[in-house]
Amino acid sequence: MRLPKRSPLPNRPGGVGAEPPHTSELTAVQERRTRGRGAEPLRAKRVPKHQNEHHADGPILAALSLRHALLGVLKDRPLTGYDLVRHFQGTVGFLWSAPQSQIYPELRRMEAAGLVRAKVAPRGQRAQKRIYSVTDDGMAELRRWATDFMPLPAQRDPVHLKAAFFDLAPLDAVREQLRAHVAQFQWRLEQWQAREDAIRERRAELVEVWLARQRVDEHDNIIQLKIHALEGLIGRARAEIAWARQGLELCDEIEARRELSPLPLGEAARQRG
Incomplete structure (x- = not known):
């Protein structure tokens, strides 16, 4: 049975670069930190060491x-x-x-x-x-x-961190970074969509090997769950592309405003001060 193609995920406001809910306080690492500061420690579930390692960043x-x-x-x-x-x-x-x-x-x-x-x-x-x-x-x-x-790891995004200081860079340098961002995520988007299509159309070799060992009435469920993982990446790629393109438009707007009211460098510095 061929599954119907699902509609693309919407770009949610704040989804790009937004800080996810912190869950690391559930780990034994955070328990040790809070105990040292006199706070009431959160009790992490005791599991064997080799099973608890994946909770660390x-x-x-x-x-x-x-x-x-x-x-x-x-x-x-x-x-x-x-x-x-x-x-x-x-x-x-x-x-x-x-x-x-x-x-x-x-x-x-x-x-x-x-x-x-x-x-x-x-x-x-x-x-x-x-x-x-x-x-x-x-x-x-x-x-x-x-x-x-699995607790979410700490947010670390070098490109979005750099974007927080784009005001220190020439607009051409900002544009170069944003264009590279669009190109990279456009490439990823195409790769993820191709993989999604292969799974949906039953052309993914190892997925088919796995399905052959599962109950037939579970096949669609398995395929939909695997596609769901890719749709998260596809939605993220679209959001990153949209964010970078908005940044390029912003660069054009800033450049236009500067051309309308140019100020000498020293005067601009005094006004900022």
Whole structure:
């Protein structure tokens, strides 16, 4: 059954660069901080250390997100490292970017942790290849991660941070930054839309492998949930493009106002002071 195409997500006011609700106070990290200041600590749920690491910001969160992304690809079928990298870039790579130099070391760590197993097979006359598959523990970890609440990481957006100080830059430099922003998110938008179409039209290889192992009456539900993840990115890309284009229009307006009432640099500085 082919699913009807859903209408695009609207651009919500304040959606671009808006600060999400902070939930890091639910973590054990914040509990330790508040205890040191004499505040009543919030009680975080006690879980084993390896299961609680994904609540932290920074490198630990990135490493754990990569780990679960790799498990998510390998759950469909066993893959060599080369094929895993290729499928990663064409599937979850749309959601979590990682270079090959990070993927292979993480696979080794996952193997040591018992989350994946590697079968050595011949490749040609002398070479060997490792074929990775998810273990029962790996599948259990993936389901746990998909189920557990994940606090949002702290907001860190270098482009929007820079935009807060665009008044210090020449308008041409601002335009250059904003045009690059439009081009980047236009490219991402096209990639995400192509992936959405592939899933909707049942052309996504690994999704089809996964569906073949699920109940038929759940197929549409699975597809709609996967499309929903992409629609969030598509909506964000459209909002970022609109924001950057509004900035370009603002640059033109500012330039026009300056041309109508030019002031010497010293006079402008005195008026600002």
